[in-house]
């Protein structure tokens with residue numbers, strides 16, 4: 110079942126119930142959500158700022174702190190904190206509007222309702238920036254327990270970048286490898302438009318070998334071609350606790366992509382495949398969802414040989430694709446799960462996702478629910494923790510904060526949750542304080558933009574500059 114989630118810049122039907130209202134008082138209204146912020150007042154609270162359209166000119170910037178009582182797939186029932194009012198929020202349907210408003214008021218409201226869905230480039234950008242933000246926020250607490258995090262940062266845990274890897278807002282291997290996944294896809298695309306044939310498994314593996322070189326390691330079996338724009342970014346040539354499986358699998362890679370010869374299900378495969386969902390959606394006419402899943406599996410399996418290590422990559426790639434296509438998170442999860450069950454060895458990943466869904470509907474406190482899901486060092490747990498955080502989050506900020514304040518692999522769970530939340534909502538939900546000091550922000554934005562605009566690429570003979578950026582091999 111999908112869960113009703115409020116998003117900024119969308120219209121909702123709001124009804125208020127309270128002892129102070131008599132029958133003469135209008136207590137229902139269309140509202141335009143303008144922002145949602147993290148709570149700090151208990152696990153199910155959030156601040157909702159909105160445009161209140163019940164008044165003749167409307168009222169800007171109303172703010173309610175709402176404590177969720179019940180949330181289904183169609184509505185949210187909550188208490189307005191500090192009052193004795195209950196609030197019911199629903200998707201704004203034509204039926205609801207015509208029941209409550211006359212023709213004149215309706216035409217006024219329709220004039221306010223512009224299509225406010227974020228454009229694809231914005232959602233691509235938010236997906237990659239969101240992942241990098243979760244990575245950078247979690248990077249400072251990756252190796253410390255939740256209780257140590259609370260001791261150091263206070264009862265709400267870490268909410269702002271802290272020093273790690275020589276500064277604040279520094280990305281880690283999760284974002285580095287995500288960027289190289291994107292590079293492999295883009296170079297595969299360049300090969301396709303220039304040579305008429307391509308092999309994404311080879312171009313993605315070659316990109317990962319370039320990442321390996323940035324970490325000061327080399328592969329003795331195949332030549333690593335160290336060119337292209339991404340490899341020239343000096344900030345990427347920095348060790349940020351790279352995963353040992355990724356390092357060893359790439360050092361041993363013999364030139365034939367396939368399933369790595371190891372039994373690793375570390376989260377190093379899944380945490381880097383969000384660009385697959387983006388890239389496939391750029392060419393969505395050409396990709397069925399099963400192929401998107403397989404593509405995610407292929408990218409993760411280059412380094413991770415255990416089914417949970419690579420099937421989780423298939424799930425994340427298809428979630429991103431389906432969300433861009435307009436699916437609610439719950440529906441996207443159901444569809445990805447229905448593909449997952451067709452693969453041998455799917456049980457652990459499926460169980461982890463089902464548990465995340467079940468816990469998201471429970472009354473368990475968030476940090477206790479996350480503990481039930483594990484620590485995220487292995488792929489199915491990292492994916493499940495991120496999915497849980499996305500399902501319960503009332504805002505981007507809250508989801509990312511939840512995803513990093515636990516005992517385990519905070520940067521990877523933060524990265525995956527940030528990828529999904531960014532793809533869902535676009536850049537406008539991302540707090541400015543997290544964007545301003547994010548390392549490599551311009552590089553990440555440029556790669557996101559390239560993942561969309563590559564649909565318009567033509568042969569290198571027409572555009573040598575583009576070829577130099579992403580050589581087609």
Ligand SMILES: [Mg+2]
Nearest residue numbers: 281282283520
């Ligand atoms: Mg990391």
